[in-house]
Amino acid sequence: MDALADEPNPPAAKNTPTVLQSFRTELVKKEHDVVDADWAGGVPPQFGVAPRIRVGKNKWFNLLWLIPIGVLLLIVGIAVAKGLRELPAVQDFITRYPGESALPADAPVGFPAWLGWQHFLNAFFMIFIIRSGVTILADHPRLYMTRHSTPGKDWFRIQKPIPTDPLYTAKQDSITLPNGVGLPGRRHSIGLARWWHLGVDTLWLLNGLVFMVLIFVTGQWMRLIPRSWDVIPNSISVAIQYLSLNWPIENGWVNYNSLQLIAYFLTVFIAAPAALITGLGMSPALSTRFRWISSVFSIQIARTLHFLVLCWFLMFILVHVTLVLTTGALRNLNHMYGARDDGSWVGFWIFAASLIVMIVAWVGASPLTYRFPRKVQKVGYALIGPAQKLFEHIDAKPGQYTEKDISPYFWHNGKYPETEEYKQLRAGNFADYKLRINGLVENPVELDLAQLRGLAHHEQITQHFCIQGWSGVAKWGGVSMNTILELAKPKPEAKWVIFYSFALGPDGGIYYDAQPIEQMHYPLTMLAYEMNDDDLSFGHGAPLRLRNEVQLGFKLVKWIKGIEFVEHFSEVGGGEGGYNNDHEFFGYRQSI
Numbered sequence: 001m002d003a004l005a006d007e008p009n010p011p012a013a014k015n016t017p018t019v020l021q022s023f024r025t026e027l028v029k030k031e032h033d034v035v036d037a038d039w040a041g042g043v044p045p046q047f048g049v050a051p052r053i054r055v056g057k058n059k060w061f062n063l064l065w066l067i068p069i070g071v072l073l074l075i076v077g078i079a080v081a082k083g084l085r086e087l088p089a090v091q092d093f094i095t096r097y098p099g100e101s102a103l104p105a106d107a108p109v110g111f112p113a114w115l116g117w118q119h120f121l122n123a124f125f126m127i128f129i130i131r132s133g134v135t136i137l138a139d140h141p142r143l144y145m146t147r148h149s150t151p152g153k154d155w156f157r158i159q160k161p162i163p164t165d166p167l168y169t170a171k172q173d174s175i176t177l178p179n180g181v182g183l184p185g186r187r188h189s190i191g192l193a194r195w196w197h198l199g200v201d202t203l204w205l206l207n208g209l210v211f212m213v214l215i216f217v218t219g220q221w222m223r224l225i226p227r228s229w230d231v232i233p234n235s236i237s238v239a240i241q242y243l244s245l246n247w248p249i250e251n252g253w254v255n256y257n258s259l260q261l262i263a264y265f266l267t268v269f270i271a272a273p274a275a276l277i278t279g280l281g282m283s284p285a286l287s288t289r290f291r292w293i294s295s296v297f298s299i300q301i302a303r304t305l306h307f308l309v310l311c312w313f314l315m316f317i318l319v320h321v322t323l324v325l326t327t328g329a330l331r332n333l334n335h336m337y338g339a340r341d342d343g344s345w346v347g348f349w350i351f352a353a354s355l356i357v358m359i360v361a362w363v364g365a366s367p368l369t370y371r372f373p374r375k376v377q378k379v380g381y382a383l384i385g386p387a388q389k390l391f392e393h394i395d396a397k398p399g400q401y402t403e404k405d406i407s408p409y410f411w412h413n414g415k416y417p418e419t420e421e422y423k424q425l426r427a428g429n430f431a432d433y434k435l436r437i438n439g440l441v442e443n444p445v446e447l448d449l450a451q452l453r454g455l456a457h458h459e460q461i462t463q464h465f466c467i468q469g470w471s472g473v474a475k476w477g478g479v480s481m482n483t484i485l486e487l488a489k490p491k492p493e494a495k496w497v498i499f500y501s502f503a504l505g506p507d508g509g510i511y512y513d514a515q516p517i518e519q520m521h522y523p524l525t526m527l528a529y530e531m532n533d534d535d536l537s538f539g540h541g542a543p544l545r546l547r548n549e550v551q552l553g554f555k556l557v558k559w560i561k562g563i564e565f566v567e568h569f570s571e572v573g574g575g576e577g578g579y580n581n582d583h584e585f586f587g588y589r590q591s592i
């Protein structure tokens with residue numbers, strides 16, 4: 001079928017010198033090799049506020065108040081528990097439920113050395129995962145309960161309320177983290193943070209998998225999974241004993257007390273898998289494929305739960321470390337670090353050595369990331385890239401929503417076009433606009449807006465996933481990329497498609513992005529000139545923008561002026577497959 005059958009004005013003469021001209025010369029080739037003061041166009045630091053949660057409609061509760069409130073509750077709790085222990089009924093209860101649930105006779109005693117290694121690696125990986133995770137949160141420092149990231153509807157924020165400027169961008173909203181907290185922590189360093197987060201995640205999950213296999217092979221699982229309901233009264237008994245400051249007898253080498261058992265069980269079998277599932281719940285490709293799950297368990301719910309899992313881990317680490325050190329530190333350290341049950345200093349020294357390794361890694365991670373960002377990008381991609389590639393092959397077709405799902409507010413993002421070329425086109429209502437399509441195609445063409453509108457109209461209601469964490473559903477109208485392919489006829493060598501923008505990126509040079517040609521055939525890949533039944537606005541990319549629903553938002557180039565088919569993106573710009581990849585170390589496959 002001829003895609004231009006109904007087209008009154010045939011496309012402009014082909015093979016003229018302009019239609020063949022590439023936009024590559026407008027890219028800035030200079031690659032960043034360090035992260036310094038010019039990072040992200042010299043974006044100045046901007047600090048957020050202490051964490052706040054919403055109470056009621058417009059009141060915000062500063063979570064720092066939890067510290068004095070917690071101390072107060074602890075004091076009250078101690079007083080109550082001490083009082084309770086005077087009561088004969090409570091004393092009988094504690095005698096009946098001293099705090100441990102019986103283990104089967106064949107349960108293993110003590111801790112093997114592999115467990116100590118796993119415990120160390122787990123803690124070591126968690127340092128990077130937590131710090132880079134907080135950096136990712138800092139890039140959109142708000143949490144929501146629905147898929148719409150509507151200003152004023154956030155339930156949690158570490159940033160001031162959103163200003164009223166209608167063109168305020170999500171990038172403007174990002175915050176800097178104090179040194180040593182984030183990884184790397186600088187404002188809008190999400191590209192590098194994601195390599196740390198997703199890269200180390202794979203190591204952490206691998207370590208967890210080995211752990212799961214080994215505990216079931218060796219019988220250690222019996223010590224981690226409650227086997228009888230008496231863990232409930234036993235854990236209440238333990239809680240009273242701890243709170244009354246008359247602590248239960250330590251028997252960790254053989255059996256955990258019930259409170260400890262429940263805490264470990266929840267951490268290993270609930271929190272850790274929940275971290276993985278809620279993390280995947282934020283993936284554009286998976287959410288699009290499994291839209292029926294994503295309808296309920298939207299990216300924002302996933303993000304909120306992912307954050308609550310973090311809170312659980314932080315609380316667990318605090319209580320766990322405190323109790324290990326206050327309930328017979330030397331013996332406890334021997335258990336986990338020395339695989340022995342005595343009062344010697346062996347475990348302590350191994351622990352001290354491991355602590356030094358962790359501190360050095362903690363202190364060195366951000367400076368090394370700023371010094372060798374390209375290496376972080378490469379290693380991160382080596383670790384998580386295969387999964388990202390796999391999810392790209394997922395069918396995006398199910399990812400459509402209905403009119404009633406359209407978000408009341410859709411964030412703006414990126415750097416607006418300020419060039420003379422664009423200003424003039426806009427002033428003339430884009431009458432002189434031409435989309436230039438060339439490269440490895442049989443039929444290089446230039447299309448003006450009337451011609452684009454004359455092509456088969458395609459509409460979709462889909463969800464946008466910004467790398468920073470906000471999301472929104474909108475209706476897009478325009479031309480399917482399939483129609484464009486039919487028209488331009490890519491040659492067999494064309495494997496990647498480059499989209500060029502009128503807008504410059506923060507470091508100069510025009511914004512661009514490379515997409516695999518395979519995805520240009522996906523049913524939800526299109527060029528949009530309409531949004532929510534209106535002409536595409538300036539802020540959202542007028543006159544033309546890309547939609548590809550298996551990818552994150554930054555790949556969806558706005559203010560498109562040209563499309564070039566190439567063999568490989570390494571020929572273009574800094575060679576990393578996109579503006580953000582060249583300049584801010586993002587990845588070129590962003591299905592998760």
Ligand SMILES: Nc1nc2c(c(=O)[nH]1)N[C@H]1C(S)=C(S)[C@@H](COP(=O)(O)O)O[C@H]1N2
Nearest residue numbers: 411412413414415466501511540553554558
């Ligand atoms: N030319 C250009 N396109 C761009 C950007 C940009 O900075 N320049 N930002 C991207 C990012 S990070 C996102 S999330 C989406 C935002 O689209 P919106 O402003 O319509 O929400 O546009 C993408 N396209």
Ligand SMILES: [Mo]
Nearest residue numbers: 466467553554
């Ligand atoms: Mo984005």
